[in-house]
């Protein structure tokens with residue numbers, strides 16, 4: 177089995193969740209498989225090992241699980257990007273659109289220093305609304321967003337291209353067609 181097939185088959189698809197027409201790509205089955213979890217983290221880290229990365233920024237909530245492991249491997253810090261109202265200190269915030277809704281995300285104002293090299297990590301990129309919001313927040317604070325890394329890309333939704341158009345390279349381990 178190829179690497180992509182192996183990881184792909186570890187991801188569970190739930191049709192019509194959270195609403196009709198969405199094929200929810202559930203990574204809990206991948207995370208629960210020790211070999212696949214390790215392999216996904218190793219593959220996310222691989223292009224950046226040996227580079228100086230200061231911080232990993234992870235999006236709530238699945239980006240925390242992957243981002244924490246990536247940060248550990250790269251000896252980098254970790255910055256949580258959270259839904260509105262969850263962070264206790266002074267925050268910066270941005271409104272963003274999801275494949276299935278609208279929301280606001282926040283980051284602590286002192287979470288990153290100007291010029292720091294930051295990798296963005298999340299489980300999946302769909303329309304790119306979440307990642308665009310995160311890049312806006314990080315750039316607002318002067319971060320150098322080196323790349324955005326995902327386990328899954330849904331290329332037909334165009335999010336990865338949107339992020340590349342912002343000047344941020346995108347890495348994804350597997351692709352699924354459709355929504």
Ligand code: AMP
Nearest residue numbers: 199200201274275301302303304305306
């Ligand atoms: P987007 O902002 O449209 O790129 O959506 C990405 C965010 O929404 C990620 O944090 C994903 O966890 C979640 N998401 C969007 N679409 C899906 C999907 N089909 N399956 C699982 N998660 C999704």
